Amino acid sequence: MKRIDIRDVDHLPGRRIRPSDRFRFRCHPGVKCFNRCCRNLNLFLYPYDVVRLKNRLGLSSDAFLDRHVDVVLREGAHFPEVLLRMADNRERTCPFLTDEGCSVYPDRPDTCRGFPVERGLAYDAAQRRNRLVYFFRPPDFCLGQHEDTEWDLAGWEKDQEAGDYHRMTVRWAEIRQLLEENPWGAEGPEGRRAKMTFMAAYNVDRFRQFVFESSFLKRYAVKKKIRQQIRRSDTELLKFGFEWIRLFLWGLPASCIRPR
Numbered sequence: 001m002k003r004i005d006i007r008d009v010d011h012l013p014g015r016r017i018r019p020s021d022r023f024r025f026r027c028h029p030g031v032k033c034f035n036r037c038c039r040n041l042n043l044f045l046y047p048y049d050v051v052r053l054k055n056r057l058g059l060s061s062d063a064f065l066d067r068h069v070d071v072v073l074r075e076g077a078h079f080p081e082v083l084l085r086m087a088d089n090r091e092r093t094c095p096f097l098t099d100e101g102c103s104v105y106p107d108r109p110d111t112c113r114g115f116p117v118e119r120g121l122a123y124d125a126a127q128r129r130n131r132l133v134y135f136f137r138p139p140d141f142c143l144g145q146h147e148d149t150e151w152d153l154a155g156w157e158k159d160q161e162a163g164d165y166h167r168m169t170v171r172w173a174e175i176r177q178l179l180e181e182n183p184w185g186a187e188g189p190e191g192r193r194a195k196m197t198f199m200a201a202y203n204v205d206r207f208r209q210f211v212f213e214s215s216f217l218k219r220y221a222v223k224k225k226i227r228q229q230i231r232r233s234d235t236e237l238l239k240f241g242f243e244w245i246r247l248f249l250w251g252l253p254a255s256c257i258r259p260r
């Protein structure tokens with residue numbers, strides 16, 4: 001999810017959509033462009049995408065990250081981006097694409113779910129708060145935009161079962177905004193705290209080991225009910241990890257964890 005300055009919103013490409021607006025779109029196996037959008041992509045994966053995909057594929061977080069992602073730290077950035085690694089073929093197809101369509105469809109990433117609607121988190125300095133902004137941005141080759149089915153944003157999110165994804169991605173986007181202020185100091189984005197932050201966000205299996213098999217629970221008080229939830233649920237562990245990152249890096253108070 002892109003970070004945007006609210007003053008730039010009206011100058012960005014694509015048609016801005018507000019909650020009361022409607023757009024036309026329908027994708028189905030009968031369109032001539034079927035599957036064309038699942039190739040040659042820079043497909044960013046957010047932490048909840050990784051949880052859903054690694055569980056879908058029956059892989060540990062380590063194995064998923066090894067096999068399926070490229071972790072890219074761009075020059076001047078303070079935290080890496082995680083991209084799905086495309087297949088090593090001429091068309092750079094998505095590794096989950098088959099002739100019948102997406103083989104991980106119920107657990108496809110947030111970006112695929114929203115497509116062709118893109119979201120951004122726009123910071124409104126005057127009001128000191130973030131606002132979600134939406135754009136309708138189908139590429140020219142996408143014929144779904146010429147179909148007749150009409151949607152509003154709420155209906156589209158429901159149809160794509162994107163609510164959980166969107167909520168988790170917004171939580172993460174807020175942390176990413178804070179990370180852009182460079183919390184690492186001299187240690188830099190390859191230091192120990194950055195690695196631990198990456199683990200909590202993208203490698204939940206290792207983070208669980210860290211919570212339960214290190215001195216973590218001696219250093220932080222975590223209620224028994226929360227401990228039980230994060231032991232069995234990757235999603236709860238990820239939410240807990242987000243809260244821990246905020247506490248660990250910026251001392252922000254969290255309801256589920258406090259320093260002892």
Ligand code: SF4
Nearest residue numbers: 027033035037142144
């Ligand atoms: S390009 Fe558009 S219409 Fe074609 S398969 Fe992709 S989303 Fe569907």
Ligand code: SF4
Nearest residue numbers: 038094096097102112
């Ligand atoms: S995950 Fe599925 S929907 Fe997304 S690009 Fe790959 S094949 Fe297409």
